[in-house]
Amino acid sequence: MALSFFRSTLFITLAVFGLCLGHLSFMSNAQDDGTATYYTPPYTPSACYGYEDEGTMIAAASDEIWNNGTACGEMYQVTCVSGTNQGTPYPCWGSGTVQVKIVDYCPPASCRGTIDLSQEAFASIADPDSGVINISYQQYVP
Secondary structure, three states: HHHHHHHHHHHHHHHHHOOOOOOOEEOOOOOEEEEEEEEEEOOOOEOOOEEEOOOOOOOOOOOOOOOOHHHOOOOOOEEEEOOOOOEEEEEEEEHHHHHHHHHHHOOOOOOOOEEEEEHHHHHEEEEEHHHHHHEEEEEEEE
16 A cells, blocks of 8 residues: 555656646756857848848847858847946846857858847847847757
8 A cells, every 4th residue: 555655656747747848948068158249120021031030139140140041030048248348337137148059150251249139138138238248158958
């Protein structure tokens, strides 16, 4: 009887734990450092979705992330780390972290950062007057 109770309790505990894990988001352990800039509307057309509106928490990927377009649709968690001494000395604010979807390509000729955030995404983590910020970023799977 005690063994049966133990097995039932163990099964229920593992089942609840499994359900909890199923609701957690997965983030890659690989965290990289780089810089972020921002671009302004309109956000269409984009290299990934043409004229389809993907909202405002979006970004354009530099060659470092782009990978010949395979980055389209990937989610990234971007965290403001510090200023770059090119603008506001302490630009980070709020939680300092935003999750964005890659919808566009930021070509080397015009890309000044690792990731080019939408104006709204940038403003949610840093003072837009800074223009460029140091970041850490990692792929995020919702």
